[in-house]
Amino acid sequence: MELRDGDIAKLDDLRSALQQMGRERGRLIPILQRVQEQLSYLPPAAIELVAEHLQIPASEIYGVATFYNQFRFNPPGRHPIKVCLGTACHVKGGDIILENFERKLQIEEGQTTPDREFSIDRVACVGCCALAPVAIVGETLYGKMQPSKVEGIVLRVRIEKEQQERDQCGHEPSPPADLPATPAGS
């Protein structure tokens, strides 16, 4: 995926921030975590920067980064959706929740919607097993999920975004027909 303008500025920040950090091998994972914190994923350009800083080949960094689940190589959506598939969530039907998000957004787990609004990931356990099944959308955790709640959650995020855009533009409220069309029955 192409870098966005904001990301290029962040890469410059990163270059200067790296100068403050140690160059020993043990710093590799903390540095990658820092990069991902700032850019929300590890673009190839950032890996090159880290490789140069630590004086190890980029291939070696990819070797380490792909080993760990935390690192991602494509940008997440603005509202990342994480569906918990730990034991308790599995027993209570977490995979059905995941499927419903996939169907609703027409993407698969690990992918991002073309408008970069949503991405879907599975997580092993978020440690809220008593609330199973659990899904996290953006920063909000939804416990005791049900398949029929999925549509409402997605719609709420879309309406909130619409609302924000309207507030920012200062336009008059647009007629309901302007609401983003959600594919019916998909």
Place this chain on the structure above:
Amino acid sequence: MSPLPQQTYQRLRQEADRRRREFAEFPGPRIHIGMATCGIAAGALETRTAFEEALTEFDIPARIHPVGCCGHCYAEPVVIIDHPASGFPPIFYPEVNAGKARMLAKLFLKEGDPRLEHILGATVANDLVPSVMEFPRFNLERRMVMEKCGRIDPEDIHDYIAEGGYAALAQALPRLPAAIVEEIESAGLRGRGGAGFPTGRKWALARDAAGDEKFVICNADEGDPGAYMDRTLLESNPHQILEGMIICGHAVGAQRGIIYVRAEYPLAVRIVTQAVCQARELGLLGRAVLGAPFGFDIDVFQGSGAFVCGEETALTRSIEGFRGMPVARPPYPVQRGLDGKPTIVNNVKTFACVPPILENGTEWFRAIGTPSSPGTAIFSVVGSVVHPGLVEIPMGASLRTLIFDICGGIPKKKKFKAVQIGGPSGGCLSEAFLDTPIDFDSLTRAGAMMGSGGMVVMDEDACQVDVARFFIDFTQKESCGKCTFCRIGTRHLLGILERLTQGQGREGDLELLGQLSQDIQTGSLCGLGKTAPNPVLTSLRYFREDYEAHVNEKRCPGNMCRPLIAYYIDLARCARGCNACEGCCPVDAVFITRDRKRGIDQVKCVKCGECVTACPPEYNAVRRVSPPHLAPVVERPPMGENSSKLEAESSTKLG
């Protein structure tokens, strides 16, 4: 001359006591809110805001005291209100949402009515309100490691010191390191990470290992899906873990400690990092711990989410900046670990056990639990139980006590089927094992494992083949790929199990599963591969009939495997005009039959089960069957006819 650790500690204690008195002498009510991840997930932040707003609005001079998690997850968000002026003892309120918070602020804090219909009980024995200690969920527990969780503010070191925290460290520092190691050894403490290696022996090996530089690592890479006690401890009482680590550092002669905590636990990372800073400020970490000639410091390292990094050699490789792949032992990390230096790797709970042991003595510790496994065990009991949550019980208690007495048994009058212990490394035990005592050796003999303490209870609707598939799917993804049997063997196990759950099982599959499982156990280097087939082996042994039904009849006895089930609507029970199932169906598979009842289009149905939840209990018309051909066929009426019926129906409703 530098002051003795005891004297330095006394000064810290006086300061903490002063702050505690100030809090205790405050005349107004005090509100304790459980604010760990689970509480926040259940809405504790909203509860707190609601209290704050209500206190301002009704002008009540009360204090809010954020505490950690007390383990009662079924009752989250938990609030304890201590309102001395009302004449009532401190009262435990479960499930306090924003509305309830406002109501309590007005009626209890302002007007003095504790609204007894909303309480769980008082936290102390008294004459007015029944105490929670009368309930088995409370009085059968034995809290040692989690004693202070939910009572203190994890973000305030003084709160921990006022409860007697760091006293064990002050006592330990003037003593000889060898004496401390000996005390831990004679207490019989076994590592709480799952395997149960004697902690004292590990410490003795590290102390005797050559080298000036040694490391103490706290393993908080809790990757087991379904276990969250380490997270709770880090979020609710981080200082007890730090104290254990510092004592360990003194005992084995290490200068540096590292807490390896999962990056997926952002709150735990924040709280433990803050705890380390506070400990440094008070001189509990640094060049001279409590003024003693002993320097020790702790760093927090965030693990990046690889299950195999719970294995000690993989964990140290990960800290060094490499892929977290286990290496052959010996040499053990206590001889050559991080950067080739002697390294102690212990679990969070192991370190948390150390201060209480030193404070109360080995006799006290050995009196709890069984002779071979003294002390307590913490389980996260989840799944089909009435009161899920964290439970700390003495070792040796039976599974029946834990599941039925403490956690309230199976909800909805369903029957108990299985309990999965120890996560992906453990096994599924059947009803016959309910009276097995819980300790390291008995569980291993039964084919399960203490593991990290995750426990998932399953009722009659659970399918053991699907559960085994779930765990193999997990270990197959998390296998680091070093050993062929673990890398490829788990892949094949998964393939066979997937076939079974899709109704494509073949004769001979079960024998193949057993054989392959044994080969993986023999051919793997680390604990991940050696224990990965446990879920398959135990379920094959104890629930063979489940497997046979999948292979021979293409039937899922638990009605869980979706390719093997079908939903249909019992037309004798379905009510005309009710639209609940049609409204909730995410794929529009529900249609209107000729006589205006509802039917399910089997081609469109994705078997999510939402219509079962939606169907009103007085009709209870949606049925689930396995194998799918048992579902009666209901024809969908042609389009035109259907729509005219619909119009007729809506016009009658309007009329």
